[in-house]
Amino acid sequence: MTAVAVGQPLSHLEWLESEAIHILREVAGQCANPALLFSGGKDSICLLRLAEKAFRPGRFPFPLLHIDTGHNYPEVIACRDRYAEMLGERLIVRCLDDSLARGTAVLKSPDEARNRHQSVTLLEAIAEFEFDACIGGARRDEEKARAKERIFSFRDESGQWDPKAQRPELWDIYNARTCKGENIRAFPISNWTEMDVWRYIERERLELPSIYFAHRRPVVRRSGRQGTLLAPVTWLTPAGKGDRVEQLSVRFRTVGDITCTAPVESDADSVGKIIAETALATVSERGATRLDDQASEAAMEQRKMAGYF
């Protein structure tokens, strides 16, 4: 444990940490059967540390749940499994491929990005385990639609978010009451920024999947709405005819479905260097790296209304 000056006013990171712990304990205190969405990505890795701070020496009062699109980087899946084992907590994995096999999720074409479709699998898992709350690592600074979402965000029986009918949320009194079939999504790190997450990873010395750090990788340049993006060349996303494949030193700022997550050029091979780079970044996190948010200004809002977390 870090030797904290616990009588001093809180630094901003301590404030954020304490708020997140408070939120996690409210979920545990108010909800009968919550789950924590854990993908092996940096934000959900922070959530796990916060859950340790909230509940140790007890076990987590919820299982970890991962919705696997089948299109994840193996480094991330390996890290996910290591964390679950290290913490001794139960990990539930539900796969989009099973929803596709059942016919409950349907892709337009085999190579369509799968991010949007994981909502189906998530809602199926919520129904299967009768979860009344899902804790997620979403942050308000990620995207405009998220900026207005509550910390305790209500979803109706079909898993939908209605931005115009959100429950007022005052002080830090949270209302997690639901009827059967309804669901709360709770976001303990709503008030964190990308920089806060990196600062926390540094302070807590959290292990991350290696692809967050600079490494050489074959990529091709593709143009998006907001300029050129680097698309990784992988088994799922092979180079097209006429694409010029380059070996570049890159890192991922977010890790999601392989088909829609782009790395950025970087030599930052340590948390300290990433923090320095983040401080100088001129492009927002999702703007630089998410192929799926570039489709339209309202892309995230529409996905959320359909049950996306």
Place this chain on the structure above:
Amino acid sequence: MSAIERLPEFDNGLLRFLACGSVDDGKSTLIGRLLFDCKAILSDTLSAITRSSQRRGLEAVDLSLLTDGLQAEREQGITIDVAYRYFTSGRRKYIVADAPGHEQYTRNMVTAASTADLAVILIDARRGVLTQTRRHACIAHLLGIPHIVVAVNKIDLVGHSRERFEEIRSHYLQFAERLGSAAARFLPHFIPVSALNGDMVVERGDKLDWYRGATLFETLESTPSARSEGDRRLRFPVQYVCRPQSPEHRDFRGYMGRIESGAVAVGDAVLVLPSGRETRVRDIRIMDGSVPYAGAGRSVTLLMEDAIDISRGDMIVRREESPRIVKEFEAMLCWLGEAPLDPKRKYLLRHTTREVQGQLVEIGHRLDINTLEQHTAGRLLTNDIARVRFRLASALCVDSYGQNRSTGAFVVIDGSNNHTVGAGMIL
């Protein structure tokens, strides 16, 4: 002031502030200016709003587009919900609540004000103190925001006139006096500003030499941070009880929560409310380590000397600093629900970590927040604010909101649909 130079000083606390005003006052432009001059806008965000501005046929980049979030809002060109923005100055992290100035105004502003340490009230220098200014001042006062800044904006459009600035200041103070004795401790800070040109926001500019006070940015930087002020009495609402019952922690009973105010030390004699049982603090844990002492704002786990029954919803306090234990109280209530408050019905009242049934006993008066006039009222509609009396099915441990924003606040929940329909401040 490049970002990298600012890195070492980064961790100097957090300030939550609220910007009150309408689009016409240049509120969004002011926030946009603050973000822009702090270099907190990233280039893709800037290019996105540049494109949006061009699509709408605007000549200059409209900084107000930075704070317009949802699709529905963009279509209508208004903000319909509270949005939160984040930026850092290098010394401090800021959370800005942007409450819209149109419909549902009271509800949104009350929500945004509930967590704010500081409010920036915008006044258009040409129009002076308006009804909405009084409304903003009234809500900021009601919600107990400890610091108020009055930004007299568009000062360039009145020729940077000092006389006009002083006139607006005295008009505002006349109204503020009527808000009650507590308003005296607010002592708002008045700043002449041109958000459009950037004068007195982050930079001083060269048109307002007669103003010697701090810029808006300097004021934000020097305001005491969250929870560093306020009530010194220990208030520890229990959120969760940890009983691992594992071989290595067979007898472990940890009481988890956040210190809402005051501080706690190992060995302290404490009182568990509402049972009134007494014990001493044996240990204070943060994750797997012990600390001898913890102050306001920390989330900790308390271990007690005696194995007494303590559960979620209980409150741990110091013996000589007990809150009121009540089954009836008076409060200022802001009604948020779509349906009117029904005096015949029972509602759920959620206060810290405890939830009890409650019923309205009487509506003392409804407050007109524009004029501060008091009216008799038989019922309350959305956005109404009133002095009310509630009777509770079981006891709550409360302080007055004026003394403690955590233990003086409650929300009202409609048990039939679980909606949050009211926000109350205990008198």
